[in-house]
Amino acid sequence: MANTMAEIKNKMRVEGLDLYYGKFHALTSVSMPVQENKITALIGPSGCGKSTLLRCLNRMNDLIPGTKVTGQVMLDDQDIYGQAMEVTDLRKRVGMVFQRPNPFPLSIYENVVYGLKVAGFRNRKMMDEVAERSLKGAWMWDYVKDKLDQSALELPLDQQQRLCIARLLAIEPEVILMDEPCSALDPIATMKVEELMLELAKNYTIVIVTHNMQQASRVSDYTGYMLLGKMIEFNDTRVIFTKPKEKLTEEYISGKYG
Amino acid sequence: MKLVGEKGVRRILMTVAFSAISALLLITLFIINEGLPFIFRYGLKDFLLSSDWNPAAGKFGIFPMITASLWVTFGAMITGAPLGVAVAIFLSEYAPRPMMKVVKPTIELLAAIPSVVYGFIGVMVLAPFIRSYFGGPGLSLLAGSIILGIMILPTVISISIDSIMAVPRSYREGSLALGATTWQTIHMITIKASKSGIIASIILGLGRAVGETMAVIMVAGNSVNIPHSALDSVRTLTANIALEMSYATGMHRQALFATGVVLFVGIIILNSIASVALRKRTSKR
Ligand SMILES: Nc1ncnc2c1ncn2[C@@H]1O[C@H](COP(=O)(O)OP(=O)(O)O)[C@@H](O)[C@H]1O
Ligand SMILES: [Mg+2]
Numbered sequence: 001m002a003n004t005m006a007e008i009k010n011k012m013r014v015e016g017l018d019l020y021y022g023k024f025h026a027l028t029s030v031s032m033p034v035q036e037n038k039i040t041a042l043i044g045p046s047g048c049g050k051s052t053l054l055r056c057l058n059r060m061n062d063l064i065p066g067t068k069v070t071g072q073v074m075l076d077d078q079d080i081y082g083q084a085m086e087v088t089d090l091r092k093r094v095g096m097v098f099q100r101p102n103p104f105p106l107s108i109y110e111n112v113v114y115g116l117k118v119a120g121f122r123n124r125k126m127m128d129e130v131a132e133r134s135l136k137g138a139w140m141w142d143y144v145k146d147k148l149d150q151s152a153l154e155l156p157l158d159q160q161q162r163l164c165i166a167r168l169l170a171i172e173p174e175v176i177l178m179d180e181p182c183s184a185l186d187p188i189a190t191m192k193v194e195e196l197m198l199e200l201a202k203n204y205t206i207v208i209v210t211h212n213m214q215q216a217s218r219v220s221d222y223t224g225y226m227l228l229g230k231m232i233e234f235n236d237t238r239v240i241f242t243k244p245k246e247k248l249t250e251e252y253i254s255g256k257y258g
Numbered sequence: 259m260k261l262v263g264e265k266g267v268r269r270i271l272m273t274v275a276f277s278a279i280s281a282l283l284l285i286t287l288f289i290i291n292e293g294l295p296f297i298f299r300y301g302l303k304d305f306l307l308s309s310d311w312n313p314a315a316g317k318f319g320i321f322p323m324i325t326a327s328l329w330v331t332f333g334a335m336i337t338g339a340p341l342g343v344a345v346a347i348f349l350s351e352y353a354p355r356p357m358m359k360v361v362k363p364t365i366e367l368l369a370a371i372p373s374v375v376y377g378f379i380g381v382m383v384l385a386p387f388i389r390s391y392f393g394g395p396g397l398s399l400l401a402g403s404i405i406l407g408i409m410i411l412p413t414v415i416s417i418s419i420d421s422i423m424a425v426p427r428s429y430r431e432g433s434l435a436l437g438a439t440t441w442q443t444i445h446m447i448t449i450k451a452s453k454s455g456i457i458a459s460i461i462l463g464l465g466r467a468v469g470e471t472m473a474v475i476m477v478a479g480n481s482v483n484i485p486h487s488a489l490d491s492v493r494t495l496t497a498n499i500a501l502e503m504s505y506a507t508g509m510h511r512q513a514l515f516a517t518g519v520v521l522f523v524g525i526i527i528l529n530s531i532a533s534v535a536l537r538k539r540t541s542k543r
Contacts, residue, residue: 091437
């Protein structure tokens with residue numbers, strides 16, 4: 001296994017990360033690799049710090065007053081908490097899909113090209129092409145191609161979540177972070193999004209938070225098990241779910257916990 | 259130990275509510291009753307569109323006052339609305355939360371300052387300033403606009419903040435997560451999403467400006483004429499009523515009530531637009 005790990009490139013790398021929300025120690029010395037073009041899953045009971053860790057990867061925690069972060073998060077060879085990193089550039093490279101679909105109160109088209117407009121693009125023809133490519137990439141082009149000017153808020157929930165994926169694809173991020181992207185969706189919509197994730201992993205690096213262990217085992221290549229702000233075990237998904245090294249992991253996997 | 263039972267409380271409150279409402283209705287009816295017959299007798303067109311206001315000669319054209327009221331209100335919008343919206347954006351999106359929690363109620367308190375105080379400041383500070391730097395009498399359309407612009411700030415700021423804060427945080431997060439800056443997020447998402455509330459705040463402020471009397475009497479100069487520049491002295495509809503009511507009799511007195519009816523209609527129109535805008539905002543979520 002050490003062998004395969006070495007061959008595949010680390011897209012991101014978390015190294016000795018500690019995070020405090022005010023006085024609350026939410027992450028304790030967390031380390032983890034994020035491998036390129038693979039799906040990495042974070043599992044663990046509710047409140048263990050999965051979302052917090054995920055939000056460190058594109059510095060969304062910066063928005064919460066009183067948050068203190070120490071340690072390193074490398075993207076390629078650059079520390080994203082370092083001086084040289086522009087946080088707006090970082091978030092264009094490391095995009096995020098949220099737990100509850102949060103399309104903007106704009107038209108479907110305006111949602112998809114929002115990231116391009118933010119980046120300063122104005123060429124209508126180019127934006128039209130990107131919009132079509134992104135909506136196709138999120139498997140919703142046929143569904144919305146005739147109603148691009150309709151408000152995104154009128155879409156059903158699963159299409160809204162796909163639109164949030166599409167608007168991310170439009171800015172071609174390198175890494176896509178997903179925080180329980182299916183928790184608001186029904187089982188069929190969930191399956192579709194999982195299939196979509198597997199397809200996206202061909203071109204993107206994906207990190208997904210889920211409280212659903214079946215989902216982690218179905219879609220991910222690597223899995224990290226977290227408990228009380230610590231990374232208990234990080235390994236091949238197959239290893240985690242068949243013969244975990246840590247007793248705590250085994251207890252969680254076998255359903256003795258949570 | 260119940261002195262008055264549940265039913266008794268209910269009956270008392272109902273009586274109070276009814277008397278308050280009927281007092282308002284009576285006042286409205288009184289104004290309309292006094293003013294409307296005059297409008298019919300004198301002719302709506304002559305009343306609204308003639309520039310000849312000379313009560314001694316039986317001439318009652320309020321066009322100059324209508325123009326003055328419109329200009330002063332417009333001026334208040336130009337000075338007060340951008341400033342108020344800018345302050346609201348700063349307080350809700352940039353200022354630390356504790357700061358907003360202190361500053362917002364303080365600003366709302368400004369609405370409680372009696373308008374004569376605003377007028378006094380206008381007379382003592384603003385008018386001399388205008389006179390020496392821009393010329394003219396100082397007491398002018400410009401002075402009235404600026405004072406009213408300041409007076410509508412609490413309304414504009416307070417309601418704008420409420421509607422900006424009502425924009426779900428998830429919109430902002432979604433925007434920032436796509437690499438947008440704070441300012442891009444504000445003007446591309448937040449302001450768009452709270453637009454109807456912001457517009458309502460401005461219109462409600464203007465309703466206040468149209469009806470304001472004391473401060474305007476003190477700073478606007480009160481000459482009955484159609485202004486040709488912002489430095490001209492003007493008399494608004496409200497000022498006209500307040501200045502002449504004490505000695506007016508007969509037709510003259512009725513003409514002033516009719517002026518009140520015109521104001522009444524104007525403010526009702528403004529407030530209806532504002533409440534439609536506010537309703538649009540709430541029904542969107
Ligand atoms: N903004 C915040 N301020 C303070 N504490 C927080 C904040 N967000 C999360 N926490 C706390 O941090 C811990 C981890 O939260 P989170 O990362 O959301 O967990 P998970 O996603 O695994 O359910 C929880 O105990 C939670 O209460
Ligand atoms: Mg979470």
